[in-house]
Amino acid sequence: MIKIDPSTMETVATWTGASGENNCWGLTFDGTYIYASLGISPGKVIKIDPSTMETVDTWTGASGQDYVGAITFDGTYIYAALTFNSHKIVQIDPSDMSTVALWDNGIAGSTIKDINFDGTYIYAAVQATPARVFQIDPSDMSTVATWTGASGENDGYAIVFDGTYMYVGLYTSPAKVIRIDLATMLTIDS
Secondary structure (H helix, E strand, O other): OEEEEOOOOEEEEEOOOOOOOOOEEEEEEOOOOEEEEEOOOOOEEEEEEOOOOEEEEEEEOOOOOOOEEEEEEOOOOEEEEEOOOOOEEEEEEOOOOEEEEEEEOOOOOOEEEEEEEOOOOEEEEEEOOOOEEEEEEOOOOEEEEEEEOOOOOOOEEEEEEOOOEEEEEEOOOOOEEEEEEOOOOEEOOO
16 A cells, blocks of 8 residues: 655555555545455455554454455444455454454355445445345444346446435446435436
8 A cells, every 4th residue: 555645646655564465455544544455365454554554453354254355434343345256244343353243145156346335324336147236234234225237237346425326337348337316225217
């Protein structure tokens, strides 16, 4: 990870993983620390002090908790998506980097490509046929609602919010972005 001064666009400092800490696949910030997700086996989330660019603490996945991809923060917990057919999200307590809870989408062969927090719920975009976006209650890690793509709307890869709607980007040819109503979790046609 490289710290860049936005006013000059020059490198200010660098964090380098220890031996075996390879493949940074995601970053999030909790207001104090940076968290880097690593695409290794077992998966890791590294807590980094941005003032010193040094490792403060580490979460390491249990057996089968490999390759941490997308990562987000909800104001209380870190959420780390386990990729490569793991179809799970780990809820991590940043104070001691321990596992609090685990969410499983139950779709064998699927991969969570992006997760995001809208202020109330965690959302997970899933690479599956058809694509899915799961709305997850962080208080108990239960699925609240699910958006499911129509025929040909496969492989959810990215999520963003604009304050009113959620948008999911699909890894299709040609590429497609779907607008979703957060209240109903239904596609909003233009």
